[in-house]
Amino acid sequence: MTTSTKVLLLNSSILGDGGQSRALAEHFKTQAAERDDISVTERDLVAQALPHLQGEELASWMVPEGERSDAQHALAARSEALLDELFAHDVVVFAVPLYNLGIPSQLKAWFDRVLRAGRTFRYTENGPQGLLEGKRAVILAARGGEYVGTALDSQTPHLTHMLGLMGIGEVDFVYAEGLAMGEGRREAALKEARQGIASLTARL
Numbered sequence: 001m002t003t004s005t006k007v008l009l010l011n012s013s014i015l016g017d018g019g020q021s022r023a024l025a026e027h028f029k030t031q032a033a034e035r036d037d038i039s040v041t042e043r044d045l046v047a048q049a050l051p052h053l054q055g056e057e058l059a060s061w062m063v064p065e066g067e068r069s070d071a072q073h074a075l076a077a078r079s080e081a082l083l084d085e086l087f088a089h090d091v092v093v094f095a096v097p098l099y100n101l102g103i104p105s106q107l108k109a110w111f112d113r114v115l116r117a118g119r120t121f122r123y124t125e126n127g128p129q130g131l132l133e134g135k136r137a138v139i140l141a142a143r144g145g146e147y148v149g150t151a152l153d154s155q156t157p158h159l160t161h162m163l164g165l166m167g168i169g170e171v172d173f174v175y176a177e178g179l180a181m182g183e184g185r186r187e188a189a190l191k192e193a194r195q196g197i198a199s200l201t202a203r204l
């Protein structure tokens, strides 16, 4: 029997099907479809429209399940559903646009609900310790300009550290940069990214 690798694919472009990160995600899905040992669950975090994390929702996590009010159950359920989905997959593929030098707020809202002390990491005398084991992540990054290796690329360390906090230390990035720097640059970047996605998918 073949063991299936379960992939959670998270889209976060506000441009939907017209987004370049979505095009990278589609290429990943095409590559994955050629493998009968990979299954993909896809989510559109923009369509899901998680609200900003607020104090009431945070507080609901601290109340023992049996003692929550109906309102607290409903608030805690948002994070619990996302955590259940994260726990149930082996690989998380993030299709990530660069917006205003950062990640989309919709993706931040997802991280705000899965980065939970006691669930995905814990505090120890030696600092935080990730609680997720055996998972890896892939970032498909679409960017108008070119930033890799410069101080302006805050996205790469931010994503790496948020995933690392949960114990996901194996993170691969595929960049499609310079997408707003002319047709030639754009086509070359997308071609290179598609090749990167193909070789990464072969290693999943």
Ligand SMILES: Cc1cc2nc3c(=O)[nH]c(=O)nc-3n(C[C@H](O)[C@H](O)[C@H](O)COP(=O)(O)O)c2cc1C
Binding pocket: 013, 014, 015, 018, 019, 020, 021, 022, 096, 097, 098, 099, 100, 101, 102, 142, 143, 144, 145, 146, 179, 180
């Ligand atoms: C609201 C917004 C903010 C953006 N900010 C930046 C930016 O700071 N730097 C950059 O290089 N490109 C920026 N871009 C261009 C995007 O990175 C580029 O269009 C990329 O393809 C976005 O991914 P998407 O097409 O999947 O949405 C921005 C685009 C939008 C719509």
